[in-house]
């Protein structure tokens with residue numbers, strides 16, 4: 069085993085779980101056994117919540133300008149440890165080193181945004197009647213929880229950790245059991261940065277811990293990122309227990325390509341969007357609607373896809389089950405009459421025979437009722453559907469239950485605007501394959517891609533992680549009394 073067994077992080081210390089149940093952490097890159105991760109019990113969660121609750125009064129009363137100093141130091145530590153963190157991220161998740169470096173750079177950007185929060189949360193004050201002032205302040209919620217998926221072992225935790233904690237909350241993180249290693253390094257760096265014990269805790273585990281988080285009376289808010297199926301379960305359970313909840317789900321992102329799109333740029337964007345992180349991004353292009361005659365662009369997309377080579381510039385998918393599931397989708401589409409233009413099935417990487425690779429796959433003549441057209445595949449696969457008009461393309465996009473992202477490729481501003489207005493997705497791209505809004509703009513989809521109000525990052529996070537206190541004050545008796553004050 070390459071690394072020591074993964075431990076929980078409670079009250080500033082790496083701690084054994086009270087449960088003996090463990091699962092293996094296998095690298096998708098080559099099948100190497102990296103570590104084991106505990107499937108913690110409710111007792112571990114209770115201990116973590118107790119520690120967070122104890123830490124909350126001192127942490128929340130510390131002025132935000134002092135709290136934020138920890139995250140200035142954390143940002144420097146991320147920069148200094150970028151390569152080793154990226155290496156670990158690649159090993160546990162399977163993405164390429166370049167993609168992992170970009171992921172850690174994104175963690176740095178997210179932390180940088182959190183350090184601007186003191187400037188953004190300053191409250192308002194106004195004399196509302198003679199001698200009477202109203203003021204608002206953003207108060208932290210208390211102990212909060214963040215449940216995260218496997219596809220970004222460092223970035224998705226950093227969507228919530230810096231903002232929630234700078235805003236004065238104490239957090240329990242529940243990492244994905246498939247990629248538990250990076251979060252431990254994040255905990256170490258936060259400790260070195262000077263974060264007091266108990267402000268940040270990690271409890272590893274599976275469904276038992278997620279349910280215990282949703283049920284724990286001392287957890288005030290739950291953020292979740294993962295599949296739609298589990299997002300719905302978590303949202304229902306957490307809100308049933310009167311907690312604030314924001315649950316981000318899966319996606320099926322449509323790219324609409326118009327005949328006047330610039331072929332080279334479009335092909336590069338489409339290929340990069342479908343294959344980046346082996347297609348395991350909630351912002352990945354998964355369906356393309358070819359409007360009219362765009363065959364020369366499709367040829368170029370295939371050319372670009374063939375340049376993407378597993379083990380070189382394409383990472384592995386998370387595990388064997390995922391590889392089999394993705395390949396099954398491709399085979400079913402083929403059986404139903406779709407045409408496989410570039411086939412990524414049975415990909416092998418020399419020297420990494422136990423790695424779980426799927427090559428880039430371009431499927432043409434897909435019908436909207438096929439599974440590859442409707443369902444999230446979460447692999448480097450794009451399904452091309454053909455329509456005659458933009459309205460038909462929009463009807464396909466609008467009919468899918470998700471709503472994370474949609475993009476249009478065209479040189480016609482009017483057509484782009486028409487699609488921007490009508491696509492049913494929270495994040496829209498024009499000539500952009502992965503339209504992720506960068507800080508301070510918030511990240512979040514619509515429809516079945518997100519449950520709850522607001523978005524998870526950027527300025528939206530302030531509303532989620534705080535509650536507004538409104539104070540009315542009067543110090544001079546001559547101000548008198550009226551029915552409003």
Ligand code: NAD
Pocket residue numbers: 215216217218219224242243244245273274275278279293294295296298299301316317318319349350444446472513517
């Ligand atoms: P997942 O839903 O299987 O797991 C997410 C988290 O839920 C993990 O921590 C996991 O341990 C926990 N979990 C799993 N099964 C559970 C159950 N039955 N009850 C309670 N908790 C459970 O998701 P994943 O496979 O880790 O990640 C991939 C999914 O995440 C994709 O659908 C992807 O689109 C989505 N995702 C969405 C966004 C977004 O911003 N919308 C971002 C990243 C990933």
